[in-house]
Amino acid sequence: MARTDPHSYFDDSQPRTRHIGLELEVDFEEHRLEGWAMLDLGEPSEGPLDLDTKDLEIYSVEGEGGEPIPFDRGEEEPVLGKRLRIHLPEGTRRVTIEYVTSPEAIGLQWLDPAQTEGKEHPFVFTHFQPIHARTCMPCQDSPRARVVYRAAITVPSELTAVMSAGSAGKGPGDRPGTTTYLFDMPQAIPTYLIALAVGKLDSRALSPRSRVWAEPGTVEAAAHEFAGIEDMITKAEELFGSYEWDRYDMIVLPPSFPYGGMENPRLTFLTPTLLAGDRSLVDVVAHELAHSWTGNLVTNASVDHFWLNEGATVWAERRIVEALHGEDAATLGWAIGEKALQAEFKRFGADAAVTRLRNDLQGTDPDDVFSSIPYEKGARFLVLLERTAGRERFDAFIRSYIEEFRFTSINTEEFMDFVNQELPGAADEVGAQEWLYEPGMPRNAPVFRSPRLEALNELADGFAEGERPTGAQIESWSPAETLVYLQRLPRPLDEEACRWLDENLELTGRGNYEILVEWLTIAAASDYEPVFERVREVLLRVGRMKYLRPLYKALGGHPRTQALAREVYAAASPGYHELSRRVTEAVMDQYEE
Ligand code: BES
Ligand code: ZN
Secondary structure, three states: OOEOOOOOOOEOOOOOOOEEEEEEEEEOOOOEEEEEEEEEEEEEEEEEEEEEEOOOEEEEEEOOOOOEOOEEEEEEEOOOEEEEEEEEEEEEEEEEEEEEOOOOOOOEEEEOHHHOOOOOOOEEEEOOOOOOHHHOOOEOOOOOOOEEEEEEEEEEOOOEEEEOOEEEEEEEOOOOOEEEEEEEEEEEEOHHHOOEEEEOOEEEEEEOOEEEEEOOOOHHHHHHHOOOHHHHHHHHHHHHOOOOOOOOEEEEOOOOOOOOEEOOOOEEEEOHHHOOOOOOOOHHHHHHHHOOOEOOOEEEOOHHHHHHHHHHHHHHHHHHHHHHHOHHHHHHHHHHHHHHHHHHHHHHOOOOHHHOOOOOOOOOOHHHHOOOHHHHHHHHHHHHHHHHHOHHHHHHHHHHHHHHHOOEEEOHHHHHHHHHHHOOOHHHHHOHHHHHHOOOOOOOOOOOOOHHHHHHHHHHHOHHHOOOOOHHHHHHOOHHHHHHHHHHOOOOOOHHHHHHHHHHHOOOOOOOHHHHHHHHHHHHHOOOHHHHHHHHHHHHHOOOHHHHHHHHHHHHHOHHHHHHHHHHHHHHHHHOOHHHHHHHHHHHHOOOO
């Protein structure tokens, strides 16, 4: 008996699921997926098979000939959910589990028509990372247990279903007015990368291997924003090797999507807040694309090693940005990341256990400790190795790392063994032990500088003494530079300073959400009334946690902004994803009476 993942009942001494076949009907009335999952074990098997489930009602478990197979359920555990133990009779190759999901399943968000752009049709999307696949299907829900899958998804005929898989056609569903979409994912992926979205969708081709999906009213804007995707894929291939997933499609989801992006293979999920109109937020796409190598080809064995997945991807993202837009652009990315990192050290405490790269999250809900630390600290650790080995050697190392571990899921120790083998001495030289196993930021953290960044920082540091950028300076700033400047400003500011900023940088009307939300955060913390309406609008529309957390936090500083937050939350929260509600409530619990 060996469980390898603190967040799963997966046991690597038991038979392993090689293939999942899903046949599900999407019920928008009841907010349920209903049907069956067929788990193919690849070979005749026997004995116990432990699966993860959460909020699933299991109707039956059957063998290949339809014969019932005995099973029992464990106790409901708060983080893990409920174990489903199937007692496989000798020679079992396949089991079919008939089940229905719960309307409360955290892996699904059901949207009323009012929450969509078109306002006419409902929408549903999944989000499974890190451990929510089990709320939509019984499975070995640990990244070590990679699977291929096929699916038949039945939806109302006016809607379209898309998945993180190849399309395998469609046909009429069993009941009139329904259509069944077929999918085939022939490459082995962790269950957290299985993904589905259903809604009124349209698409535009961007290149022979890429298209973008969105609601009809958004699809043109999406096609414009992501028109450069083929260049980005080509650059990434030059850096990390050929793109292995056939297509790179994207879908722009409704604004309640709780993340910026999610690297579902063949179909990246994106927030519509990226649609700035000027392509200024495509670094998020660079990040999700980079996961095609660092993540989807090689991922973490469990959430304890999450840094391997996200840290490597931030490193790769900034290399793509550098290749496309130059070193200064990448340096700004590092500066923005540094801000996020510092904020997290402040939130958790500089020597909190969760600030270690290699974590121990047994008994902890991974969503409760999600932060930028594995991203930014992890990426900095890799930069240190890169600077120590030299770029050429390090790039060769990354390519051989991806080659060596492709289609597997590894832990920190496996990664370091490979580092020691390929870059002997480098780990000791950078102090890898401290980086990986100790909290806080090691003193030898890499520094990222550029003359432009320094000038921006100095200018912002003079703000309190009355220094202001000239009109010409403001004109010359890229959106990322404007953001860096704003992030560096002191807060709260007085009314005069707020008015000056808004008038001269034209902030309240911005379509770039990074800039807009940074500004609204400053203004909210400053109790600056002219922005309240815009704050209300943003919080009512957008469910992205990255924006909700700072905005609701900034509203905590004054009685009337607190009142605004409470009023807006009451109206907005029914439209938020369960994860977004949790984050926001945790922030508001900190408000002082
Ligand atoms: N895979 C993550 C999102 C994620 C991680 C969701 C863990 C749930 C659990 C995705 O690649 C990501 O990191 N998205 C970021 C954007 C990125 C540019 C840092 C986001 O959503 O903001
Ligand atoms: Zn990521």
